[in-house]
Ligand SMILES: Nc1ncnc2c1ncn2[C@@H]1O[C@H](COP(=O)(O)OP(=O)(O)OP(=O)(O)O)[C@@H](O)[C@H]1O
């Protein structure tokens with residue numbers, strides 16, 4: 100299926116890392132992904148990405164040329180690149196029911212990672228519990244990730260502004276009513 | 292108004308967090324609301340409002356440039372809070388009404404009261420439940436006063452000048468008269484209750500008096516027949532006060548008006564002792580020699596006697612005080628009352644405090660004596676008319692201030708409650724001038740806007756949760772809003788009072804079955820015939836002799 104975006108190469112309860120199918124095809128930061136593991140369908144939010152050399156040891160080298168020139172002159176260097184992205188686990192579905200918490204077992208390696216469908220995103224983001232996972236993202240970029248996830252999710256709701264306000268209220272409580280932090284998050288959720 | 296119980300205590304009231312989306316600006320202090328607890332409904336009143344931040348820092352951050360943020364924070368980080376005071380509780384299981392002895396549990400839902408709640412607490416309008424107004428923002432839903440309870444005790448109507456005391460008094464008088472539960476006697480200082488009064492309202496201009504509404508159920512007595520006539524009123528009786536009915540107590544009551552010094556009291560006692568019942572007129576008729584002679588005989592101070600006499604001459608300027616009045620006003624009043632009628636005594640131009648206090652005190656003292664005798668007879672098993680009497684006095688602080696209230700008849704009536712079937716309806720704009728002990732004896736208080744701290748304090752004295760009601764009192768509208776508290780209502784309630792207008796006239800003159808009852812009794816004669824405890828005497832019906840009297844007095 101064309102929704103395939105990567106394959107799990109590292110897995111923890113709270114987080115997994117996948118290698119992107121191509122070095123230049125990464126899911127958007129803060130977007131929703133899914134992994135089918137047996138009869139569990141686990142959902143995550145993309146929390147970061149990294150592109151580097153294939154062997155993971157040597158470094159890419161600067162050529163000071165445009166990408167188009169490089170593709171013409173040095174096509175082989177792109178073959179040596181790989182991209183991986185990490186995702187925070189937000190919940191899972193079993194027998195058609197969504198649970199907004201970690202699955203009983205962490206994901207197996209080498210499972211395919213796919214983009215989540217629109218209505219899946221709607222369901223997942225309805226449960227505002229995912230905000231707690233993004234806020235405490237192991238990568239330490241919680242506020243940025245939360246803003247991105249809200250931005251992503253809001254688009255799937257009929258009244259995005261209303262959704263953002265609802266999410267904001269939930270966040271404020273999670274932030275122990277620290278309006279300053281809430282402000283810094285909401286400022287990154289600019290909806291036109 | 293919708294919200295949930297946030298916190299609170301039995302002693303300090305409850306705090307309600309308004310639901311997101313509710314507009315606190317629309318929630319008025321004084322609003323009647325209901326807390327739906329787990330097993331009880333708590334009927335409460337909004338007494339205060341404020342804004343609270345879960346984290347006080349939130350207040351100080353400029354939020355205004357981000358509308359999204361403002362909207363999120365409003366209702367979450369910063370909440371609109373309404374303070375309510377539960378006044379009465381009803382157990383849902385059996386509908387039992389109880390005083391508040393517990394508080395609703397956390398997160399209980401709070402909502403505005405509905406029609407059925409108002410009826411549950413205050414009853415539906417009927418003969419003894421009188422519709423006086425509506426809860427705030429619930430126009431057309433009647434709040435009733437239990438008239439039976441109302442007349443069991445003395446009551447007060449208070450409020451700053453111009454807040455509608457006279458109108459509330461009219462409304463209450465209408466309710467009482469219509470119910471037939473009692474008779475009323477109004478000492479009508481400004482002649483506004485009998486036939487007609489002023490109305491500041493541009494279109495109405497005039498307010499109908501009781502006579503216009505209740506016809507033969509009401510008699511107008513006057514102290515100033517000419518003024519009555521000039522206003523187109525045909526009084527039923529002209530009141531004259533004999534000198535001999537003026538007692539030491541009366542003089543003491545008006546000592547400020549007469550500008551008497553403290554020694555006057557002793558002089559009165561000497562005079563009374565030596566001159567007997569006619570002391571006043573005899574004394575007033577003494578010339579300088581007679582006074583000297585009297586002083587020599589009795590050892591009284593001649594100078595003091597002279598000074599006292601000069602001051603008492605002010606009484607001679609009151610035209611209604613007579614040596615030998617044509618008729619006895621008290622007997623007349625009693626006759627009317629016994630025939631089931633109500634009496635309004637107009638003062639006409641005699642509206643000085645001196646005239647008002649003197650007359651009210653003299654008449655009330657004697658009337659009260661008669662009621663005392665009656666109830667003693669009734670106790671002895673004798674039948675008689677024992678319809679309660681409600682006496683209306685204005686400027687009540689003049690009669691009931693702390694110095695006088697123990698000595699005057701009004702203080703006594705206020706204190707003894709309904710023992711003798713006589714109670715007061717006191718009307719005053721300065722309740723702080725009234726003896727606190729008397730105030731605390733009042734059964735029901737109807738209080739319009741008061742702004743003086745000490746007035747507020749004094750009307751709330753002895754009221755449960757007084758502290759809570761303070762705000763409510765101070766934020767009433769300047770007109771047609773009042774808080775009713777006490778014996779005749781199960782819980783204090785803020786009402787928009789009924790408007791005294793054509794609609795009211797129609798409703799109050801309508802019988803329960805829809806017919807008009809005014810004029811059913813065509814005159815006092817018939818009234819006498821139909822009343823149970825009518826006087827035994829075969830006197831001509833009172834009212835007849837008005838023409839005669841006018842002839843006698845003015846030669847017309
Ligand atoms: N229930 C009411 N129905 C209609 N009008 C009212 C009512 N209450 C007050 N008003 C309006 O308010 C005005 C003032 O009321 P009112 O004369 O009763 O005041 P008050 O308290 O007796 O004043 P004061 O102390 O000067 O005697 C009235 O003329 C009338 O226009």
Ligand SMILES: [Mg+2]
Pocket residue numbers: 456457458
């Ligand atoms: Mg008045």
